[in-house]
Amino acid sequence: MKLKLIYAAMALTMGAASLKAQQVPAYLDQKQPIEVRVKDALSRMTLEEKVKLCSAQSKFSSHGVPRLGIPEIWMSDGPHGVREEILWDSWGNAEWTNDSCTAFPALTCLAATWNPKMSAIYGKAVGEEARYRRKDVLLGPGVNIYRTPLNGRNFEYMGEDPYLASIMVVPYVKGVQSNGVSACVKHYALNNQEVWRGNIDVELSDRALNEIYLPAFKAAIVDGGSWSIMGSYNKVRGEHACHNDLLLNKILKGEWKFDGCVITDWGGAHDTKEAVLNGLDIEMGSYTNGLSSGKKFAYDDYYLASAYLKGLKDGTYPMSTIEDKASRILRLIFRTAMNSDRPWGSFTNEEHYTVARTVAQEGIVLLKNEADKKKGAVLPLDASKYRSILVVGENATRRLTEGGGSSVLKVKKEVSPLAGLQAKFGDKIKYTMGYASGKPVYDREMKPGFDTDSLRKEAVKQAAEVDLIIFVGGLNKNNFQDCENADRKSLALPFGQNELINDMLKVNKNIVMVLLSGNAVEMPWIKSIPSILQAWYPGSESGNAIADVLTGEVNPSGKLPFSFPVKLTDNAAHSFGTISYPGDGVKEVYKEDILVGYRWHDTKKIPALFPFGHGLSYTQFKYGKAVADKKTISGSEELTITIPVKNVGKVKGKEVVQLYIGDEKCSVLRPVKELKSFQKIELAPGEEQTVSFKIGQDALKFFSETAHNWLAEPGAFKVYIGSSSTDIRSTVDFVLN
Known part of the structure; x- marks a missing residue:
């Protein structure tokens, strides 16, 4: 029915004679592969219509193509619930009476469940609320790493460990997108503080970038299949993250093969040339009060609006850039706003309160x-x-x-x-x-x-x-x-x-x-x-x-998804003076490198007040001896490790069995141990369960800055299994040949 209505509308706007009664354009035919639909739509669009797709038309929406019946994209904050309606052209509240949402727990709480099943039901439920409110893009989840306990937005993120955040973000993204609503993973990347967030230039090693700060984003894109991603405000190695050649072109769209949309954080674009060439697709909120402030601040003065169109027409920018951007935006529209198979969603019901x-x-x-x-x-x-x-x-x-x-x-x-x-x-x-x-x-x-x-x-x-x-x-x-x-x-x-x-x-x-x-x-x-x-x-x-x-x-x-330090200077980011946090107002250097959170506390032997992974129960769990099925592995072999865990208390309870791995001798600095797997189990009083883990060579690798690749050096490794990063109950030694 929806397809027929769109087709009828096109017949009115384009002229019935131009449309054959039995021939639906390919871009409207949802039975066609999405790339066929994208190619067909592009062939029908003018250059002006393609450029229009790349910038906002209101505070929370971007342009569609009305002539072709292609709708605009509607976006909403945020990761914990769907924000109330905002006025078209200002940050004032629209004062609707039917936009009061369900508030789901903040993402630190979700991460603290250490339970991917919780992440899945959470993502599905918040996606249902977004869909019911007719949103196409939900601006979340956030997966920036907890580097300092002073960061004002840590409550929106999933903790200090890249592995935990990676495991937890994937079901959230899939749950949201099961409703035909795009997750928009944020803030890519290195938005680890709010002070000077709009201009601070982050300097860090390739190891820290790849081992600590990128894995959760990669998981959301590669494993979760997120359809959009939001750039962050800060600079990374001299370029703003919203149009950063390294982050967007080389890593996101190059190494990770991302086929979706890069959306700015609101006001995160700063230059037309960089925005055109360095991977930005949709520009939002560039400090305009919209049409009410006149030509000077109108939406067509965005960096990816009239200036971009002029540059395309005079040859300053190659046409391939707009073909790529428009393709990505159309893909997003076809997956969301023009997906007639998506469910209707639901809002503030008992099921969501239960979640x-x-x-x-x-x-x-x-x-x-x-x-x-x-x-x-x-x-x-x-x-x-x-x-x-x-x-x-x-x-x-x-x-x-x-x-x-x-x-x-x-x-x-x-x-x-x-x-x-x-x-x-x-x-x-x-x-x-x-x-x-x-x-x-x-x-x-x-x-x-x-x-x-x-x-x-x-x-x-x-x-x-x-x-x-x-x-x-x-x-x-x-x-x-x-x-x-x-x-x-x-x-x-x-x-x-x-x-x-x-x-x-x-x-x-x-x-x-x-x-x-x-x-x-x-x-x-x-x-x-x-x-x-x-x-x-x-x-x-x-x-x-x-x-x-x-x-x-x-x-x-x-x-705990992050460590509680005894005092601020026990935290790695605060151990090297102000240049490491918050920077000098222009530049900031991540001098702790890969030693973030428990990696720092372990390696530097600085006890945390409460360690990463810590959490007590009203019952007690007794761990047996961990056993590996072999003493050496090589090539693609996996190591299977088992450990019995028994509830020796008086009430039913859940325990998170955590597995860490340490490289005993390496040519580069490595932490004492790193989280590489975990399982949450539930046991009745007296019940025992054997927990099994499989460890492959990927879990042993570090990012080599000389080879610019992930490597595992042969030698001795140690497996640590416990109830927290410091409460280790059993260890196993093995060798990588």
Whole structure:
């Protein structure tokens, strides 16, 4: 039916005589191979129509070809939910009444599940919401590597390890695109900080680029089949990433054979010549207020608009450039907006809330649960033990889907931590704010509208009168917190939380800490607080998921996707002075090279506060001895490693069995060990399962800068299997011939 309607519209605009009744143009025939359709459409388009495809027509849409019935492309932020509608020509909200979405947990929480199945249901659900809202491109997921805990957008990404991010991003991309909505993987590449993001020029080795910062993007493109990718704001080796010859032409479209669209981050284009020649396809948001500001700032003055058309006509730019760009954009349109087989999608339904709650439950990490010799572990909470429970903290009631920059969400439902706890414990729950911050504003720091001294005194007073305190703190989406456009100023908790915690500890030491953040924080009070939960930004079902874990209805199984340093200078990026972070305003040098995250902590013997892969359970898992099926491998042979894991506790639980590999002797610097495989298993009390891993030569390779290729040097290797990067339960030695 849709095809007939488009065909009828063409008959009206082109003249019925020009179309034979039984001959549908190839580009409209979805039975034709997509390349046949692209070639046919190109043959019918004028040069002006081809160039039009390459730039925006509004804040979140780019041109189609109305004469041929080829629709425009509609895009939307963001990776955790579909952003509310924005006005055509400004950043103001359209104030619709039917665009309140489901908020899914932030991607740090998804990564903390260490479960690709969670990634698959997440991607499918957020893709359904985008499809229902008639979006063709969802601007996400983000897979930039967690290099510094000060990065304001770390909450949007999947942690510090390229292997973990690679495994988790692929099902997300496939899930989104199963709805006929393109994932747009971002921000390609090296957008690892927000300070000076628009101009900082990143210098790094080829090894660091290929081993640390590119693998997750490659997985999204090669294994996930992402149809589009977003360039980042920063420069890489002197060229802006949105039109960077190395990143876009040589690697993305050359080595990885990417056939989709490169889309700028909004305002990420800076030069027509570079944009034309260095791989950019669609230019969005180049700091224009659109048609309302007149000719000077109109959309046809974009770098890939009138200036590009003029250059094509006068021979400055080869016609092959526009043929390539238009082909890629048409491919994207045929896969999305002109795909009549895609499902209709769905929006804010119970199924999506269940997905949000399930992912949050599985991503929450139990950092600490120290048992008292007389009382046992504080968690899980037993309601019968407590007459009164005081919930303290602004984050217990604050909407954490608001703010944060482009990932801001207008939600239909958001269950607060306080509401979730009240549903479990009823009138045993009391609440006091304790601390306060200002409203979430994108580009400045706001003062709280409260007397913070009075809030703290009241919290301390009430803390002395109750059996248990649940402190719900952490960061929020304010500027200089977990927010786009600015980095954090400190590793410490903001808004006087440390002072409040210390004052409460003087009157009541029975405190459970619930941290809501997308970043690591400093914990000067850690020895005094027995139980700490890292709950991330859990989305619409936030409070229910947190309460489920605190009460033991759900056994926590999340594992950290990044290391928590004791202090900021323990982090690799902060160990070499300001030239390594945040740079000098012009240039930044990644002096830690490949030693990012746990690779740095291991190799430099600097203990983390909480290591990569760490996460406790309400049960205990006993690992047996790991066994390899051979002592040497060569060529294409695989090494099979098995290890028995048994639940020796009293409740059902999930465990992430992690496999790391270390190269015992190499001609170049290598980390002590690197994550190369993992499995998440579920065991009933007393149940044992033998976990099996297969390791091939690819898992042993490093990127050689001399050969510009991946190599594995013959020699001794060690396999480490454990419950975290530091909690190693068994090792196996083998040799690569």
